[in-house]
Amino acid sequence: MKVAVVGATGLVGSKMLQVLTERNFPVTELIPVASEKSVGKEVTFKGKAYKVVTAETAISMRPNVALFSAGGSISLEWAPKFAAAGITVIDNSSAWRMDPSKKLVVPEINGKTLTPEDKIIANPNCSTIQMVLVLDPLHALYGINRVVVSTYQSVTGTGVKAVNQLMNERKGVTGEMAYAYPIDLNVIPQIDVFLDNGYTKEEMKMVNETKKIMGDERIRVTATTVRIPVMGGHSESVNIEFEKDFDLAAVRSVLEKAPGVIVVDDPSRQQYPMPKDAHERDEVFVGRIRRDETQPNTLNMWIVADNLRKGAATNAVQIAEYLNQKQWL
Numbered sequence: 032m033k034v035a036v037v038g039a040t041g042l043v044g045s046k047m048l049q050v051l052t053e054r055n056f057p058v059t060e061l062i063p064v065a066s067e068k069s070v071g072k073e074v075t076f077k078g079k080a081y082k083v084v085t086a087e088t089a090i091s092m093r094p095n096v097a098l099f100s101a102g103g104s105i106s107l108e109w110a111p112k113f114a115a116a117g118i119t120v121i122d123n124s125s126a127w128r129m130d131p132s133k134k135l136v137v138p139e140i141n142g143k144t145l146t147p148e149d150k151i152i153a154n155p156n157c158s159t160i161q162m163v164l165v166l167d168p169l170h171a172l173y174g175i176n177r178v179v180v181s182t183y184q185s186v187t188g189t190g191v192k193a194v195n196q197l198m199n200e201r202k203g204v205t206g207e208m209a210y211a212y213p214i215d216l217n218v219i220p221q222i223d224v225f226l227d228n229g230y231t232k233e234e235m236k237m238v239n240e241t242k243k244i245m246g247d248e249r250i251r252v253t254a255t256t257v258r259i260p261v262m263g264g265h266s267e268s269v270n271i272e273f274e275k276d277f278d279l280a281a282v283r284s285v286l287e288k289a290p291g292v293i294v295v296d297d298p299s300r301q302q303y304p305m306p307k308d309a310h311e312r313d314e315v316f317v318g319r320i321r322r323d324e325t326q327p328n329t330l331n332m333w334i335v336a337d338n339l340r341k342g343a344a345t346n347a348v349q350i351a352e353y354l355n356q357k358q359w360l
């Protein structure tokens with residue numbers, strides 16, 4: 032199968048190539064796509080060198096599927112052109128996520144809603160993916176009323192420039208800044224731009240995407256999203272109020288059985304999820320599971336995942352795997 036990766040030289044694009052290799056996706060030809068300034072450069076995939084081409088050239092090469100991770104404006108312009116040529120697009124930008132005519136997919140939750148007619152499929156935001164994977168099985172049992180989430184997000188979510196900023200600051204070297212402030216030895220309570228309601232775009236992604244993926248507009252989510260000087264993954268403190276009461280042992284057992292979720296929760300041995308352990312893993316890790324003793328039917332937990340993998344590349348490749356298994360590509 033011919034696979035185009037649009038934004039192949041970025042952090043998520045490179046991770047897509049790694050995940051396609053590791054999961055042995057049946058790629059017969061890779062078509063790496065990047066901006067004009069990268070055209071002609073080479074990208075190595077499974078030991079073979081492929082030349083970077085423009086989006087226009089990629090369409091003429093007729094890939095079966097195109098994985099996009101080159102930013103919203105590239106997706107808005109090019110995804111419809113790929114789709115019009117019959118190429119299925121799996122898009123990691125925010126361009127199509129809330130478009131009512133497009134599916135926003137986490138395969139374990141709503142993969143089955145996909146049809147052969149879906150030609151542009153949206154991959155959700157990283158911080159949303161890891162949260163809904165844990166919320167969904169609990170919602171089915173206890174019904175979620177409200178979620179209060181605070182995030183602790185890795186600089187890799189911003190891209191190469193932010194990783195360089197952190198590393199330069201650690202070495203005491205002056206360089207290009209991805210953020211308005213230093214990130215090393217600091218915490219920045221702003222991810223993406225501010226909106227009119229005082230929340231950031233990242234916060235509203237968590238509010239709106241959760242409802243769409245879980246297919247329930249009644250779930251109320253309020254979020255504070257924060258950048259921290261960490262690289263391995265995003266962490267989230269999540270408080271969940273349910274309609275029905277729950278049994279803690281049953282919650283643990285449901286999460287232990289949930290696909291793609293690993294419970295790491297043993298306070299007696301100081302065992303809980305941390306980004307350094309989630310790094311380069313495809314699963315979402317949950318721990319610190321405990322009752323909120325200040326009000327009924329409410330649970331606290333801590334969720335960690337590698338934002339470049341399940342939060343981006345792995346989820347996109349899993350969507351491609353599902354479509355391939357259905358023979359829709």
Ligand code: 2RA
Nearest residue numbers: 156157158184188189
């Ligand atoms: C971030 N959620 O971590 C974004 C990446 N999509 O900045």
